[in-house]
Amino acid sequence: xxxxxxxxxxxxVVMGLSVGCGDPDNPGGEPNQESNQTxxNQxxNQTxxNQTxxNQTxxNQxxxxxxxxxxxQPIIEARCGGCHGVDDIGGLELITYEGxxxxxxxSEATIREGTMPPWLAGDECTEYRHSFALKPEERELLxxxxxxxxxxxxxxxxxxxxxxSATSLSRVDVELEMPVDYEPRLQPxxxxxxxxxxxxxxxxxxxxxxxxxxxxxxxxxxxxxYAPPELAAEVEAREAAEEGPGYTxxxxxxxxxxxxxxxxGVAWLGSWAPGGLGIDFPEGTGLPVEPGxxxxxQVHYNTYEGETHTxxxxxxxxxxxxxxxxxxxxxxxxxxxxxxxxxxxIPAGDAEVRHSFGFDIASxxxxxxxxxxxxxxxxxxxxxxxxxxQRSTGQxxxxxxxxxxxxxxxxxxxxxxxxxxxxxxxxxECEWDNSAANQPIIQGERIEPQDVRWGDGTTDEMCLxxxxxxxx
Ligand code: HEC
Numbered sequence: 001x002x003x004x005x006x007x008x009x010x011x012x013v014v015m016g017l018s019v020g021c022g023d024p025d026n027p028g029g030e031p032n033q034e035s036n037q038t039x040x041n042q043x044x045n046q047t048x049x050n051q052t053x054x055n056q057t058x059x060n061q062x063x064x065x066x067x068x069x070x071x072x073q074p075i076i077e078a079r080c081g082g083c084h085g086v087d088d089i090g091g092l093e094l095i096t097y098e099g100x101x102x103x104x105x106x107s108e109a110t111i112r113e114g115t116m117p118p119w120l121a122g123d124e125c126t127e128y129r130h131s132f133a134l135k136p137e138e139r140e141l142l143x144x145x146x147x148x149x150x151x152x153x154x155x156x157x158x159x160x161x162x163x164x165s166a167t168s169l170s171r172v173d174v175e176l177e178m179p180v181d182y183e184p185r186l187q188p189x190x191x192x193x194x195x196x197x198x199x200x201x202x203x204x205x206x207x208x209x210x211x212x213x214x215x216x217x218x219x220x221x222x223x224x225x226y227a228p229p230e231l232a233a234e235v236e237a238r239e240a241a242e243e244g245p246g247y248t249x250x251x252x253x254x255x256x257x258x259x260x261x262x263x264x265g266v267a268w269l270g271s272w273a274p275g276g277l278g279i280d281f282p283e284g285t286g287l288p289v290e291p292g293x294x295x296x297x298q299v300h301y302n303t304y305e306g307e308t309h310t311x312x313x314x315x316x317x318x319x320x321x322x323x324x325x326x327x328x329x330x331x332x333x334x335x336x337x338x339x340x341x342x343x344x345x346i347p348a349g350d351a352e353v354r355h356s357f358g359f360d361i362a363s364x365x366x367x368x369x370x371x372x373x374x375x376x377x378x379x380x381x382x383x384x385x386x387x388x389x390q391r392s393t394g395q396x397x398x399x400x401x402x403x404x405x406x407x408x409x410x411x412x413x414x415x416x417x418x419x420x421x422x423x424x425x426x427x428x429e430c431e432w433d434n435s436a437a438n439q440p441i442i443q444g445e446r447i448e449p450q451d452v453r454w455g456d457g458t459t460d461e462m463c464l465x466x467x468x469x470x471x472x
Contacts, residue, residue, distance in 0.1 A: 063151075064145075064148040064149055064151035064153075065144075065148065066141060066144045066145040066148055066151075067145070067151045067152060067153025067154070068097050068100060068101075068145070068150065068151065068152050068153050069097075069152065069153040069154055069155050069157065069158045069159065070153045070154065070157070070158070070159055071141055071145060071153075071159060072100070072141070072142055072145040072150075073097075073158060073159060074159050074160065074161045074162045075134070075138045075141065075142055075162065076094055076100060076142070077095065077161060077162070078132075078161070078162040078163075079117050079132055079133075079138065080094045080107075080116070081094060081095045082275035082277075083117075083274045083275035084099075087216055087217050092106075094107070097152055097155075100150065101150050101152075104146050104150040105146075107146065108142075108143065108146035108147070111134070111139060111142055111143060111146075112143065114403070115405070117132050117133060117134060118405065118407065118408035119131060119132055119133035119408075120376075120401045120403070120405060120408055120409075120410065121133070121399060121400065121401060121412050122400040122401065122402040124397075124400065125386075125397035125398070125399060125400035126396075126397050126398065126399075126414060126415070127414075127415035128412045128413055128414060128415060129167070129413040129414075129415055130279075130413060132275070167277065167278070167279045167280070167413075168277035168278055168279075169208045169209065169210035169277065169278030169279060169280060169316060169318060170208065170318065171208065171318045172210070172316040172317070172318070173317060173318050173319040174198075174199060174200060174317040174319050175212075175314050175315070175316045175317075176196040176197075176198070176199065176295055176297075176314060176315050176316075176317075177196075177312060177313075177314035178194050178196065178214070178245065178246075178297065178311075178312045178314070179194075179196070179245065180245050180312070181214075181310045181311065181312045182194070182245050182246065182299075182310065182311055182312070183309050183310045183311075184218065184301040184303050184309055184311075185244070186248070187303055188302055188303045188304050189220075189300065189301065189302055189303075190248075190300075190301040190303070191248065191249055191250045191298065191299075191300050191301075192246045192247070192248060192249065192298070192299055192301065193239075193246050193247055193248075193249040193253045193254075193296050193298045194245060194246040194296070194297045194298075195227070195235045195236070195238075195239055195246070195253075195294045195295070195296050195297075196294065196296075196297060196315075197294060197295075198289060198290075198291065198292070198293045198294060198295055200289070200291060200319060201291050202291065202321060203288070203290050203291060203321075204286075204288075204289060204319055204320060204321045204322070205285075205286025205287060205288055205289065205319070205320050205321075205323045205326065206226075206269060206270075206281070206286055206287045206289050206317050206318070206319060207280065207281050207285070207286040207317075207318045207319065207323065208278065208279060208280040208281055208317065208318030209269060209270030209272075209278055209279060209281075209315070209316070209317055209318075210272065210276070210277065210278020210279070210315070210316040210317075211224075211272035211276065211278070211313060211314070211315055211316070212313060212314045212315075212316060213311070213313050214310075214311040214312040214313040214314070215308070215309070215311040215312075215313075216274070217307075218301050218302060218303050218309055218311060219274075219299060219300075219301065219311060219313055220273075220274070220300045220301065220302040221271065221272060221273045221274070221299075221300045222271065222272040222273075222297060222298065222299050222300070222313065222315070223268070223270070223271045223272075223297075223298045224269040224270050224271070224272075224295055224296070224297050224298070224315050225252070225253050225266050225267065225269055225295070225296040225298065226266065226267045226268075226269045226287070226289060226293060226294075226295060226296075227253070227255055227266050227293060227295075227296055228264055228265075228290055228293050229290055229291070229292035229293050230264055231255055231256055231264075231265075231266065231294070232293065234255055234256060235253075235255055235294050235296065238253075238254065238255060249298055252266060253266055253296040253298065255296070260331070261328075261331045266296070267287070267328065267329065268329040268331075268466065269287060269295065271409070271410075271411065273408070273409075273410065278316065279411075279413075280318060281318075281327065281372075281468070282327070282372045282413075282417070282468070284323055284324035284325060285324070285325050285326075285327040285372070285470050286320055286323040286326070286327060287326075287327055287329075288326050289319075295315060297313070297315050299311070299313060325470040325471075325472070326470070327468060327469060327470045328468075328469060329466050329467070329468055329469075330369075330465075330466070330467045330468075330469045331464060331465070331466055332357075332387075332426060332428055332464065332465035332466070332467060333357065333428065333462070333463060333464045333465070334355075334357035334463075337357075337454040337463065338454055341453035341455065342453060344453055344454045344461070344463065345451060345452075345453055346381065346432045346434045346451070346452040346453070346461055347434065347451055348434060348448075348449040348450050348451050348452075349434065349435060349436065349449045350434050350435065351433050351434070351435035351437075351438070352383075352431065352433065353431065353432045353433075353434060354429060354430070354431045355429070355430055355463055356427060356428060356429035356430070357427065357429075357463075358390060358425040358426060358427035358428075359425055359426060360422065360423065360424065360425050360426075361420065361426055362420045362421055362422045362424060363422040363423065365471065366422070367471045367472060368419050368420060368421050368422075368471070368472045369419070369420040369426075369469050369470075369471055370417050370418075370419050370420075370469060370470045370471070370472060371389075371414065371417060371418045371419070371420060371426075371467050371468070371469050372413065372414060372417045372467075372468045372469065372470075373411045373412060373413045373414060373467065373468040374387050374398040374399040374411075374412050374414065374465065374467055375399075375409065375410070375411045375412065375465065375466040375467070376399055376401055376404075376409070376428075376430075376464070376465060376466075377409060377462055377463075377464040377466065378432070378461060378462055378463055378464075379406060379459075379460065379461050379462055380406055380440045380459075381432040381433060381434055381439075381440075381452060381461055382404035382406065382430060382431070382432055382461070382463075383403070383431050383432060383433045383438075384401055384402055384403065384404055384430075384431045385399075385400075385401045385404055385428070385429065385430045385431065385463070386399065386400045386401070386427075386428070386429045387399045387400075387426075387427065387428050387429075387465050387467075388427050389418055389420055389424050389425070389426055389427070390424065390425040390426075390427055391423070391424045392423060396418050398414065398418065399412055399465075411466070411468070413468075419472075426465075426467075428463060428464075428465045429463075430463035432452070432461060435449065436448070436449055440459065447459070
């Protein structure tokens, strides 16, 4: 059954994923396009957020009631520190008082705008595991702390740390390292695929995933794909055709793309972004893997920071010979958008274009589909997106992204998995702004609006859901 439905449904649904965290035309730049604008909430007399002078204090303010050690530190540590260590990408240190103080104005601005921490899911949809979003009261407290001048307080009497919300990979059974060092060739962004042989000699299941970045200053994000044994030769040929280790790839690994997500095709294994400690897949589930297959590790390098630019990263897996239920990452989009790209037309100049797609996949399969996590993928013109289950009794929201940002695409693990039963429809809706003001900068110039359709180039668009699912 699985084979038939996959072939039917996913047939041609997905190509050219380019999920990641780097805007290739504005690499490592502002987390979103609005961050250049001055924040209306900010005091116009304030100095340029980029030029902070630790000795400067605001003469209008009395003694602060909210201090770093008594209030802000545990929140900043838990919600920012994971990505803002000394050598992390972005180069902005938020794990010492000095670091927080000297970055206080910019930090306040990003928190106010909601661009940091980069958690895209809106909070009115559903609950997720491992959220690193600021809770409303934490946000208030941090804003107060910054408004009052980011005072140090008493280091001898610090507030207790928050309970960690981060996930991690519980066991490393298989670690696959890039065979040699790689030095990015394309500046400042290099998207490179490194095929690595899968080492286990028995079939089994990948039950968890993590990345150990070799050079955290330049590794912006990593996606791992699975290429089954039938495709190993094609993968090798692709690598051999290009000089140096690996080969250039933006989006999917570019191997037999017409079969992406289908039996015998390349499949998604997991993604990682700075701050990630990995994840165990839902209890009792795993992604099937065969001996003789390859893992294709796609690394997005951003070389704005860092003294040395060589990297040898590794991917880590938890592996089990059996699981209760075989899982897959189900790609979700309207097949028409691919076969007839005009059906997802985003006309030039239109500031609010919406496309949506819903379908009763459970009836077609004659099986329930259990959804554990949701992920959204659009390109640079996307503004918002939503995924939900339409039942006769109402809607169950899976993911709502009120302000899309291409730089931050995480998998959102539902606190409680949702079950799609026959009669239910799985929906995705995306919105784009194709007006002149929202065009990407390409080679230093803001491009003119043009009619945009589905495609895997940076100036094409997508509206794609990626759901971790099992069938029952
Ligand atoms: C998941 C990782 C992650 C978390 C969590 C995170 N940041 Fe960031 N932040 C980044 C990265 C990476 C950048 C570099 C810019 C980019 O690539 O988008 C960045 C950039 C910034 C910048 C510079 C923005 C600019 O316009 O130059 C500030 C300020 C910032 N972060 C503050 C914070 C604060 C404050 C928190 C917590 C409330 C936080 N960040 C949480 C990853 C993170």
